[in-house]
Amino acid sequence: MTLSIGMVGTGWFAKVHADLLAGMEGVKLAAICGTSKDKADAMARSYAAQGYGEITEMLDAHKLDAVYVCVTPGAHGAIERTLIRRGIPFFTEKPLGVTTEIPASLLQDIQDSGLLTSVGYHFRYQENVQRLKKLLSGDKIGMVVGQWMGSMPGAPWWRDQERSGGQFTEQTTHIVDLLRYLAGEVTEVYGMFGNRVMHEKHKGVNVADVGTVSLKLENGIVANISNTCVLPGEVGKVGLSFYNDRGLLDWNPQRLLETREGESQEYANTGNPYVTESEAFLQAVRTGDRSGILSDYADAYRTLKVTCAAFESAKKGAAVKL
Ligand SMILES: NC(=O)c1ccc[n+]([C@@H]2O[C@H](COP(=O)([O-])OP(=O)(O)OC[C@H]3O[C@@H](n4cnc5c(N)ncnc54)[C@H](O)[C@@H]3O)[C@@H](O)[C@H]2O)c1
CATH class of the missing domain: 3.40.50.720 (NAD(P)-binding Rossmann-like Domain)
Structure with a gap:
């Protein structure tokens, strides 16, 4: 059919x-x-x-x-x-x-x-994310640190908070979603955002161009996810790193690096998620x-709740419980 x-x-x-x-x-x-x-x-x-x-x-x-x-x-x-x-x-x-x-x-x-x-x-469908999920199973994760450090997309809607939701909700949402998928549900967030550069460089920019969000998970893991869109196009850093007593698992969209118990192995990406x-x-x-x-939709809604709570927390100047 x-x-x-x-x-x-x-x-x-x-x-x-x-x-x-x-x-x-x-x-x-x-x-x-x-x-x-x-x-x-x-x-x-x-x-x-x-x-x-x-x-x-x-x-x-x-x-x-x-x-x-x-x-x-x-x-x-x-x-x-x-x-x-x-x-x-x-x-x-x-x-x-x-x-x-x-x-x-x-x-x-x-x-x-x-x-x-x-x-x-x-990203959930990426082979390396599935590999990461398996590598993490059985491990007690200590903490997780992630980021989406990039340049500002050209679309006018992206630069407008009301139309895009801001970088943390529009773009960094992928990293927040992976945190939830791989480490567990978020119970508390504390966000800080700033407008440093981009609103002076371009018309129509009212989204924050720097931000950092601390997150507490229900299982006790603590995490930090930061983002910026001030970089020039040719450099950037996007990824998520998991730290525990066996070592480090470092994921980015191009590869997964496992450095644990004195050994290091890199897995390149294959397939199209x-x-x-x-x-x-x-x-x-x-x-x-x-x-x-x-x-x-129900799962993605939980990711949206986390990213929106980060903005709410920044506005209040206090942590927000979910
Ligand atoms: N998963 C990913 O990797 C990924 C990558 C890029 C974009 N996206 C997402 O895809 C979405 C679109 O992004 P884009 O890059 O294609 O943006 P774009 O600016 O290229 O296109 C947006 C489109 O939405 C249309 N649109 C807006 N309101 C509409 C309506 N009421 N009815 C019909 N069409 C309407 C516009 O006409 C335009 O065609 C965004 O939410 C973005 O986050 C996801």
């Missing part, structure tokens, strides 16, 4: 997912919905799909098996609500929103209806077996 798929969004990541879907057997990207029909038509031509400017028109015209939602963080809400009402499984890119309010009410409806969902925390995450979602749509989905 060929799955008929719809896409909401016509930007960079909608195209990344559309290209992957186009290369898969038994899948047809049938319809694309954008902020205007013109934009949707322009993208749809590359995939022999139909373009729409309204999601309801797209859903009325096609019997879709699932929809991918690849929109800016501040645009979440009405799209998912429409899909939930019509009972259409969806995959959505992270983060679920810029604050927890709308996602909390969507989560309630998703749980009431039992709708199938999946969220784009693709974006393909694995889509295959897991589509397999669930086809068969109803959700076991391959490593991040659903």
Whole structure:
């Protein structure tokens, strides 16, 4: 059976997912919905799909098996609500929103209806993250330190807190999500953020450009995750390190380094986690077996709660308990 798929969004990541879907057997990207029909038509031509400017028109015209939602963080809400009402499984890119309010009410409806969902925390599907999870099992983790130190993306929405949620919620969310996936649930956060450089360099920047967040986990682990977007494009540091009495496990998106008990081993990355995450979602749509989905809406909501609590804590100047 060929799955008929719809896409909401016509930007960079909608195209990344559309290209992957186009290369898969038994899948047809049938319809694309954008902020205007013109934009949707322009993208749809590359995939022999139909373009729409309204999601309801797209859903009325096609019997879709699932929809991918690849929109800016501040645009979440009405799209998912429409899909939930019509009972259409969806995959959505992270983060679920810029604050927890709308996602909390969507989560309630998703749980009431039992709708199938999946969220784009693709690092969970990386072979090295699965290896790391195995290496950590049985270890008593001492502490975890992570970071997303990079440059500022060019998209105007990214630089606006109301539309992106800020770097910690939009980008560093991947590191927070990995912390939860690999080390446990977060119970308390204390965030500090600052606007050092970027608002003076570029117009329309109101997101913090530096920040550090201390986190306490329910199992007693303490962690720190920091981020900045002040760097020039050519340098950066993204990753997560686990420290315990056997040594150090140091992960970054390119490789995993195990340095324990006097020995060191490096594991390079293989495979494409974006393909694995889509295959897991589509397999669930086809068969109803959700076991391959490593991040659903409920799980991703817990990651959003942590990142939003970090901003709330910074505003209060005090730790926030979750
Ligand atoms: N998982 C990853 O590695 C990864 C990488 C990049 C982006 N993303 C996520 O993907 C999402 C989109 O990012 P992007 O880089 O494609 O941004 P982009 O600016 O290239 O595209 C955003 C798109 O959203 C569309 N949009 C906004 N509101 C809409 C609405 N109501 N209906 C239909 N379309 C709407 C815009 O028209 C645009 O096409 C973001 O949440 C981002 O965090 C994830």
